[in-house]
Each structure stands twice: as structure tokens, then as C-alpha cells.
Amino acid sequence: MDIAEARALHDKTPVIDLHADTAKLMDRLGYDIAARHRPPVLRRLSYAGHVDLPRLQDGGVSAQVFGMWTVPYPQTGCAASVHRQLDALRRAAAENPGQLRRALTARDIRESHDEGRLAALSGIEGAQALEGDLDNIAAFARRGVRFIGLLHFTKNQLGSPAMGVRGKGGGLTDFGRDAVCEMNRAGVIVDLAHIDRDGFMDAVAISSDPVMVTHTGASGAHRHWRNVDDDQLRAVARKGGCAGVIFAPRFLGGEGIEAVCDHIVHILEVAGEDTPALGSDFDGFVRPARGLEDVSKLPALTAALGARGVPPRILEKIVGENALRVIGDVPPRLAEAGG
Numbered sequence: 001m002d003i004a005e006a007r008a009l010h011d012k013t014p015v016i017d018l019h020a021d022t023a024k025l026m027d028r029l030g031y032d033i034a035a036r037h038r039p040p041v042l043r044r045l046s047y048a049g050h051v052d053l054p055r056l057q058d059g060g061v062s063a064q065v066f067g068m069w070t071v072p073y074p075q076t077g078c079a080a081s082v083h084r085q086l087d088a089l090r091r092a093a094a095e096n097p098g099q100l101r102r103a104l105t106a107r108d109i110r111e112s113h114d115e116g117r118l119a120a121l122s123g124i125e126g127a128q129a130l131e132g133d134l135d136n137i138a139a140f141a142r143r144g145v146r147f148i149g150l151l152h153f154t155k156n157q158l159g160s161p162a163m164g165v166r167g168k169g170g171g172l173t174d175f176g177r178d179a180v181c182e183m184n185r186a187g188v189i190v191d192l193a194h195i196d197r198d199g200f201m202d203a204v205a206i207s208s209d210p211v212m213v214t215h216t217g218a219s220g221a222h223r224h225w226r227n228v229d230d231d232q233l234r235a236v237a238r239k240g241g242c243a244g245v246i247f248a249p250r251f252l253g254g255e256g257i258e259a260v261c262d263h264i265v266h267i268l269e270v271a272g273e274d275t276p277a278l279g280s281d282f283d284g285f286v287r288p289a290r291g292l293e294d295v296s297k298l299p300a301l302t303a304a305l306g307a308r309g310v311p312p313r314i315l316e317k318i319v320g321e322n323a324l325r326v327i328g329d330v331p332p333r334l335a336e337a338g339g
């Protein structure tokens, strides 16, 4: 499969990236998502500026999940920061109605794909944004938040982050357990990127809905504290969930696009064809893999997977249908139009 064939496959099936941090840039730096940006000439400086509407179009991406992240030092003001990022995304949709729409459901995404507009979905990275109040889950859900990542880089009220120290975290707190149940009630997808292994397994056991790991590597392909192991992947698969593979060499163990393929193929092998998905972490202040310098390059990844013998039917699942299935299986139960 060459790049043109891969790009044609993207026209046929909705392509979904499960994690980019662009909303923070829009909120804090006035980053204009409608304008075409050039990636930095020096690759070592390429920590952000990977995503905008023209390059999403080039890459044939139909839906982008925007992760709203917060700086938890101290853990106050995090909810307000998420609301500001949601506002920034809403403004961008209002200013660019022909290119961008806010989306909640699998059906919204399929419609956006047919219309040639980007479906923008909202997620939260790090449940310190709940500020210890379960009612904030419903409040965020009503504003259209579809994903909440329980942890980010620091310990919060729900549990402990993955940091490579085994047996130290102790799993979810009581508040963390209650939060998972409340997310199920609200129809917010439980995102298990960044959480320690005990908390991960607790959340899978508690959740009544499928779960996601929106951006991760597989430690079976490259051992790293940030990555999830084969048992974790199989647990996600048994739950009907999916795992988006991150594009960051620091977690993949290789600099190029083939490293991304290694992790996707590993997930295919250990957890089955219904599990792998895409979770770039573009604009997340991690340098992307060579050959995937920005979102416009995404067809190169599809082509590289095709060259490894992954058939088009499974490529469609990896680039979008698996994520779409989980989004469809966890419908928003509180979200109101216009949030």
C-alpha cells in the first residue's frame, strides 16, 4: 500500500486520533487552529504545533479528541483551566463552522466524515480537574466532555500515576472508585493513560462500560514505565475497549514510524484486531516519531502498516473503527447540545 492508497482509505473510513493537546495552545497562546502552521525546521524543537485544520484535512483525519490538561501545582484552578480550554474549542468551532464541529457521538463523527468537517471531541487529562468533587463529572459531561483520564503525571485524589515503581501506588482510592461509577452514569469514557498498574486494573474491574487508553505504548514492544503490559491490554480488550498508540519515540524505543508500527502490531497480536487505535499525543510537548512530524503525515503510518501485511479491513479498525465502536458503546448520558 502506498501513501495515495492509504489516503484513499482515510477518505473511505473515519480516522480518529484519540489524543492531542492543542486546546491548551489555543487557550494559553492564542494558537489559531484554522491557520496552517509549519513544524519547526529543527526536529529537536518540534514539541508543539503539530495539529491544525488544514493539516488534519491533509492527513484525512475525521475526528480529533482534544485532551484538556492542567498544571496541578497546586491542585487548584484545574477545573477552571478545563473550562477555559473548552471555551477555546467552542470559539474555534463557532468561528470555523464549515471546517470544524463539536461532536459527542459516533453518529456525529460519521456525519462529520461525510461532510468533510473535523469532529472535535473533548477529553480531560488528569482528574485533578475534578478538584475532589464528584459533581464536576456531570458538570463537565454537560459541557460535552466525553473522556476523563484518571491520572496525569502527579498523584491526585483518585490514585497514583505510572512512574515505574511497582507496588507503590495501591490502586484507586475510594474517591477514584466512586468517580469511575459516576463516569459510567454520566456516559464519560474512562481513560487509563498515565495511571499506575494497580489503579488501571481496579478501574477495568469497576467500570461497567468499555474503557480506553487514549495514548500509550505497549511494554511488550518496548519496556518503559509509561507503557502498558500485555495483561493490561488483554484486560482492556475483554472489556470491549481500545488502546491508542502514542507517536513519541521516548516511549516507543525507536525514532521512526516503524517503531509506532511495532507497538500497533504488538497490540494486534496480544489483544486482537478490535483493540489498537491511534493516540498521537501531538502538541503534547513530546517530539513525534520521524515520518510522523505532524498530523498531515498520518497516511504514511497507514501505508507502513499496510506494508507489514495488515489488511485494509483491519487498517480501518486501527485508524478509526475501533475508537468509533467504543465511543458508540459509551453514549453521552448527560451532555446537552451547545455546552
Ligand SMILES: [Zn+2]
Pocket: 125, 193, 194, 215, 281, 284
Ligand atoms: Zn499524556
